[in-house]
Amino acid sequence: EYKGMSKARMMEIRQQNCSPMTMKVTYYKEPVFIHQGYMQWLWDVDGRRYLDLFAGVATVSVGHCHPKVRAAAEQQMKKLWHTTNIYVYPTLHEYCEKLVSYFPDPLKVIYLTNSGSEANDLAMLMARLHTGNYDIITLRGSYHGGSPQAMGLTSNAAYKYPIANGLGCTNTMCPDVFRGPWGGSHCRDSPVQTTRECSCAQGICMANEQYIGQLQETLATSVPTRIAAFFGEPIQGVGGAVQYPKNYLKQAYKLVRERGGICIADEVQTGFGRTGSHFWGFQGHDVIPDMVTMAKGIGNGFPMGAVVTTPEIAASFAKGIHFNTFGGNPVACAVASSVLDIIKEDGTQKVSLDVGSYLMVELAKLRDKYEIIGDVRGKGLQIGVEMVKDKVSRDPLSHQDMVEIFEDVKDMGVLIGKGGVYGQVVKNIMLSSPQHPRTI
Numbered sequence: 001e002y003k004g005m006s007k008a009r010m011m012e013i014r015q016q017n018c019s020p021m022t023m024k025v026t027y028y029k030e031p032v033f034i035h036q037g038y039m040q041w042l043w044d045v046d047g048r049r050y051l052d053l054f055a056g057v058a059t060v061s062v063g064h065c066h067p068k069v070r071a072a073a074e075q076q077m078k079k080l081w082h083t084t085n086i087y088v089y090p091t092l093h094e095y096c097e098k099l100v101s102y103f104p105d106p107l108k109v110i111y112l113t114n115s116g117s118e119a120n121d122l123a124m125l126m127a128r129l130h131t132g133n134y135d136i137i138t139l140r141g142s143y144h145g146g147s148p149q150a151m152g153l154t155s156n157a158a159y160k161y162p163i164a165n166g167l168g169c170t171n172t173m174c175p176d177v178f179r180g181p182w183g184g185s186h187c188r189d190s191p192v193q194t195t196r197e198c199s200c201a202q203g204i205c206m207a208n209e210q211y212i213g214q215l216q217e218t219l220a221t222s223v224p225t226r227i228a229a230f231f232g233e234p235i236q237g238v239g240g241a242v243q244y245p246k247n248y249l250k251q252a253y254k255l256v257r258e259r260g261g262i263c264i265a266d267e268v269q270t271g272f273g274r275t276g277s278h279f280w281g282f283q284g285h286d287v288i289p290d291m292v293t294m295a296k297g298i299g300n301g302f303p304m305g306a307v308v309t310t311p312e313i314a315a316s317f318a319k320g321i322h323f324n325t326f327g328g329n330p331v332a333c334a335v336a337s338s339v340l341d342i343i344k345e346d347g348t349q350k351v352s353l354d355v356g357s358y359l360m361v362e363l364a365k366l367r368d369k370y371e372i373i374g375d376v377r378g379k380g381l382q383i384g385v386e387m388v389k390d391k392v393s394r395d396p397l398s399h400q401d402m403v404e405i406f407e408d409v410k411d412m413g414v415l416i417g418k419g420g421v422y423g424q425v426v427k428n429i430m431l432s433s434p435q436h437p438r439t440i
Ligand code: PMP
Pocket: 057, 114, 115, 116, 117, 118, 120, 143, 144, 145, 146, 233, 237, 238, 266, 267, 268, 269, 295, 296
């Protein structure tokens, strides 16, 4: 039961005092007024319960208001909320030691931030300082953040503003095996295959060769000989759960390293077990990045982000002073530390794998039945369902139709998310579920 502010008053304040962006992102004809959450459930101010398959854009990694996360925050709040990093306090060190244990060598040095954009800003800076090069390559359709620096990495039209951003950032074709020019049913590491004819020959993924060819062309024609970095999400999140052909990242990393660049995995959506088969998305690509950026699921909704890198790259960065007032805040560290424990205790990675694989197989049945479901893809609970006008043209379903679907699904008590590069003409539904099967 909610006895607070009226809906009309909230909308009035939203219109008059909240940012225009906040106004836009309601998704729905009738806004959803949420005031409480528990595990996979959200309740609106009228007491109506929704199953949350969006999880705050893949942010709620162990369930809304998980009792153990709450207890960890409460315990820490009794002791210490804030100090600057000038002083040494236990929670930060306990957490860094714990987080590092989840990474392979040589990823050993952690920087704590407050968001994903901030983590990616920092990663860009460190890559440039370490390599002495400036140019960064990203994949089209990607979202890496909204700050002026991270906006440069972002290559998703809906999130680009006409300001000077992206100096030194060059995009290359996203190896999207459904919407891109090449692809086939064996390209992806997924419980379901694409419906597209496969062009593979004798164990060689032709599509991968073609997309890698695009990267080679970008390297040959659009950037200086030496580059600073390559940024890639293991599965593109905001881009619409886009999965690359097997070996794409592996080959891309090799090409980038040959040109002096470091390889950065943006795990803001794919990290912390969400992809089910692995704790980190990059592990599904059989690569070890030089740097990994994290946020969202790291704190189960608590504002936090992180970068992990090698001691060598960290040493290049240590030549100046880097200061961040709230990065590594004691409460954030206590929360994030409990999140790591809960992922283990509750087996959320396995839940992601089991529930996600089941969901994908069932969704693929719907895909085979309905003309407007063009593609089902993903790993674990990072799933994309691409809506199309028809399977032959693969044109994105109209914005109006998407709005109707979102409204109907919401009215049936389920909240889902959007992705895809076409902004208003969204073609994807991205299902990102809290990874907990328990009901109350
Ligand atoms: N990287 C990815 C892959 C993201 O999805 C996002 C947020 N959608 C960001 C970075 C930016 O994170 P934040 O909103 O915390 O700045």
